Amino acid sequence: MKIAVDAMGGDNAPKAIIEGVNLAKQDFPELEFLLYGKEEEIKKYLTDEKNVTIIHTDEKINSDDEPVKSIRKKKTASMVLAAHAVKNGEADAIFSAGNTGALLASGLFIVGRIKQIARPGLLSTLPVINNPEQNGFDMLDLGANAENDAEHLLQYAILGSFYAKNVRRIVEPRVALLNNGTEDSKGSLVTKKAFDLLSNEPSIHFIGNVEARDLLNGVADVVVTDGFTGNAVLKSIEGTALNLMSLMKNTLSNASLKGKIGALLVKDDLKEMTKVLDYSNAGGAVLFGLKAPVVKTHGATEAQAVRYTIRQIHKMLESDVVGKLVAHFDEER
Structure with missing residues (x-):
């Protein structure tokens, strides 16, 4: 190789x-x-x-x-x-x-x-907070394409499922569609059509719609969206994680003596938390x-x-x- x-x-x-x-x-x-x-x-x-x-x-x-x-x-x-x-x-x-x-x-x-x-998608494995044993979830497209139609999203679901099965060794990856609600009827014309296509695709295990707020809770193994939305969500996750860590660091460094003693006691735990949020451990982004x-x-x-x-x-x-x-x-x- x-x-x-x-x-x-x-x-x-x-x-x-x-x-x-x-x-x-x-x-x-x-x-x-x-x-x-x-x-x-x-x-x-x-x-x-x-x-x-x-x-x-x-x-x-x-x-x-x-x-x-x-x-x-x-x-x-x-x-x-x-x-x-x-x-x-x-x-x-x-x-x-x-x-x-x-x-x-x-x-x-x-x-x-x-x-x-039709359009290869940019895929990354992002972290899961509540279930570290899950080793993250795969999300695409993360910005290779600014716009996608329902057929593209169907192909992304197949691509993501293949990646999760073969590279991450997940036997039956749960595939979800990122939407503005979990109900079947939610979303734009594109996501509604994509929902129907995904529901009838035999090669994937489609579990329905998921919301962005639940992504880090491990609701799915593969999450599908258009490139514009995917890139925005990725940068929101990155920005939130960085700002959260910065806030904690500033709070602890400016704390009282009691607070600084507490910070020393949880120092190792905070390092472990940083590792969980660092998705570079899973590798890079694949143009799949x-x-x-x-x-x-x-x-x-x-x-x-x-x-x-x-x-x-x-x-x-x-x-x-x-x-x-x-x-x-x-x-x-």
């Missing part, structure tokens, strides 16, 4: 990316890595070059580059070369912490979508529905998050989830 890595993508590249690769090599000695970027900079952080091939390039896509234009004009950029490696069969998956829009464009226009998938895994992690990612993302890609390749997805849609034709 070979993973093409955009070593120059992200705020902390190439240091965090290569340090994460070093950790992943210890976990999965059978993996091979194609590292695209400045050779001198990459070698500075590599512990050894076993199972590593460095493909030198001075060009990279910046965070403020226009996505589609950048992948067309910067033909030797680290991200673009990595995507072409997947397209040409030189690698089995691509990973980047760089420009999200450019990676989505690279996935769609270079790697290519599965023929029967393409001919190969295309995985994005946060631009400010650190080495451990890179390690977790590579572990996620390993699971995807080991389970052949993309191959099984193609076979499913071929049977439906």
